[in-house]
Amino acid sequence: MTGIEPTLTLPGPPATSPNLPVSGRGERPRTAWQALIRPPGRFLFSSWPWRALVYVVSGSVLGFVIAMALFVIAVTGAVLSVFLVGLVVLAMIPLTGLIVAPIERWRLRLVDDVPVVDPHVPPTRPGPWAWFTQRYREVATWREFGATLLLAVLGIADMLGLMIAGSFVGILLGAPLIVWLDPDSGSGLQMGPGWSVDTVVEAWSLVPIGLLLLVVFAYLITAWAAGRAQLTRLLLAGREVEPGERVVALTRSRARLVDAFQAERRRIERDLHDGAQQRLVALTVELGLARLDLPPDSDAGRRVTSAHEQAKLALGELRELIRGVHPQLLTDRGLAPAVADVAGRASVPVSVEIALPRRLPREVEAAAYFVVTEALTNVDRHSQATEATVRGRIDDGRLIVEVIDDGVGGADAGRGTGLVGLADRVSVVDGVLTLVSPIGGPTLLRVEIPC
DSSP states (O other): OEEEOOOOOOOOOOSOOTTSOOOOTTSOOSBHHHHHTSOHHHHHTSSHHHHHHHHHHHHHHHHHHHHHHHHHHHHHHHHHGGGSHHHHHHHTGGGGHHHHHHHHHHHHTTTBOSOOOOOOOOOSSOSHHHHHHHHHHOHHHHHHHHHHHHHHHHHHHHHHHHHHHHHHHHHHHTHHHHHHHOTTOSSOEEEETTEEEOSHHHHHTHHHHHHHHHHHHHHHHHHHHHHHHHHHHHHHHOTTTHHHHHHHHHHHHHHHHHHHHHHHHHHHHHHIIIIIHHHHHHHHHHHHHHHHHSOTTSHHHHHHHHHHHHHHHHHHHHHHHHHHHOOHHHHHHOHHHHHHHHHHTOSSOEEEEEOOSSOOOHHHHHHHHHHHHHHHHHIIIIIOOSOEEEEEEEETTEEEEEEEEOSOOOOOGGGTSSHHHHHHHHHTTTOEEEEEOOTTOOEEEEEEEEO
16 A cells, blocks of 8 residues: 655754754854853953843843833823823834844844744735734734843843943952052042052052953853843744744645636636637638638648648647646536546546535645546556546545546556656645555545545
C-alpha cells in the first residue's frame, strides 16, 4: 500500500537564538550574555560594555519620556471622559505599544544581534476600523503594550541607578583632581561619616578602588542590559503565539491564491470557448464547403481535403483542452454530471456512482474533478484495465472520491504518472490522497477533501 498524504510545510525555527550555546573561542558573540563569559581582557576591551551602556542610557531616557506621555494621555482621557471623547483617548493607550515596539526592536540590536520579527498580520479588510479591530484582537498588541509599561517603569529605575553608580565611580577616579582644585576647603573630600580625604596623595589611593569598581560596573551594566533585552524579547517576539498566527495567515493566503487560480482557469476556458474554438469551427465549415466545390481528384481538392481534416483534428484537440481547463458543465451542473461526461469519453468502460446531496464549494469540485480526470487518463494509458468505477459521497463533512480499476496495478508516484501532481492539487484544499496499487491489481485511488 502506498499512501501520499500532502502536508503543509511551515518554516522552521530561526537558525539562531539567544538561547544558543555560547559561541566558541574566536567566534564573534551575538548577544551580551555570550560576551559576558568571554575572557576578561576580551570582554573589557570589546565594544560590548559600551553597547550595554548605550542600551541602558537610551532606555532610561526613552522610558522617562514614555512614562510622562502615558501619564499625560491617561489624565487627559480621564478628564475628557465626561464628554465621551476621553474614552476614545483612553482606548488608544494600549496602542501606544505599536509605536514603541519598533523602537525597542531596533534598540535590541545593541545587545542582541538576533532580529525580532514583527508578529503583526495585515488586516483582512481595508479601512481604519478593520485595522483598529485587528490590532485590538491581536495578542501581540497587548504584549507590546506590556513591553511599553516595562520600559517606562524600568527606565526611571535605570536613570536613578546610573546616576548613583556613575557619580560614585566618577568621584573615586577623579578624587586627586577634585582635591587639587580645592586645596583650601579645609574639610577635604568627604567619602563618608568620619572619612575625609585631605591631600592629593591620599586621593590617589582611591583611584585603584575606582578602577576596580569600573570593571565591576562594566560587568554589572552588561548583565543588566542582557537581562533587560531578554525580557523585552520575550514580550515582543511572542514565540508561543507567532506560529498559530502564521498558520492562519498562510491559510488565508493560500485560499486567496486558490480563488485567483480558479478564476484564471475559468477565464482561459471562456476565452478558448468563445474565441479560438468559434474561429476553428468557422474555418472547418469553410473548408468543408470548399471541399464540395472542388473535384475530389484534383490537386486543389486533395489539399483542401487535407486542410479540412487537420482543422477538424485541431478542433477536437482544442475541445479536449477546454474540458481539461475548467469545463462549463462543472460550473453549471456540478461534479457528478461533469465526471459522467469525462467517463463517457474514456476508452475504458467507466461506471459512475456519485451521490451528492448538495453543490460543493467551487474549489472542492474543481480539485475532485481534476483528480478524476487525471486518474481516468492514467487508467487509459497505463493500467491495461478492462473497466473502471468512480464513486463519490459525502461522509462526516468530507467529500470522498474513489477511482477503481481492474488493471495490472503497480502504480508508482516516482514513474511520472502524475500522482505527485494530484497530491499537490489535493493538498491545496487540505485534502488527503491515498493510493492502493499492488502488483497485479486492482488499483484504488481515494481522495478525501473537507467540504
